[in-house]
Amino acid sequence: MSQLLLEATHITHSFDYTLFTDVNFTLASHQSAAIVGRSGCGKSTLLHIFSTFIEPNKGSITLFGKDLYSLDDNAIEALRRYDIGIIFQFHYLFKGMSAMENIEVASMLSGETIDDDILEKLEIKELMGQRIGDLSGGQQQRVSIARVLSKKPRIIFADEPTGNLDKETAKLVMDVLFEYIQSTDAGLILVTHDEVLAAHCDTSFRLEDKVLHKRA
């Protein structure tokens, strides 16, 4: 059964100037939503607001039924550790450790284990013993995605996860993410510049002129 994972109501946020006003957004389990928009319009900021990292100037976020920004630090920490999967625009891996060690750190923290299947699908199973510093950028990106999935998140926030990948590898990564939300109760919010990819999502939004426009 589909359940509501995230509900954002009347979100407004400014840094030096107003990025967006009155953003309303929902995401249910098994659902994928794309957010597109010009560079600098505030997509990453919106994703950070949805995912515990920036409290908005106005509005509220309900995540898994809880009012996100009224939670205490421990509860936020637990959400980040167990429930939220974030694929950043720039990935953060421990360079001196092997690919497998990087994934094991995440698994240890969340108490979950990685499915071999996911490593195979991402075509990184053979790379697990190599040091991160010796992998190509795209290989590192796929390791960081495996690391996020290894904790079995209930919601995935992905900020241009395929930005640095060739078409074929990008498809393989997206297939893994779409399959993950089909086979679990998780949902996916995807920031992308790729219109074709956005069209593959269940819903798609454009952030423009400070408004989040729903497109499909």
Ligand SMILES: Nc1ncnc2c1ncn2[C@@H]1O[C@H](COP(=O)(O)OP(=O)(O)OP(=O)(O)O)[C@@H](O)[C@H]1O
């Ligand atoms: N922590 C911050 N402090 C001050 N300004 C910020 C902060 N984070 C983002 N900004 C500003 O907010 C604006 C939107 O940034 P954001 O990273 O959300 O854009 P974006 O839509 O993700 O762009 P891109 O497509 O290039 O990744 C930018 O002008 C940026 O400089």
Ligand SMILES: [Mg+2]
């Ligand atoms: Mg961004």
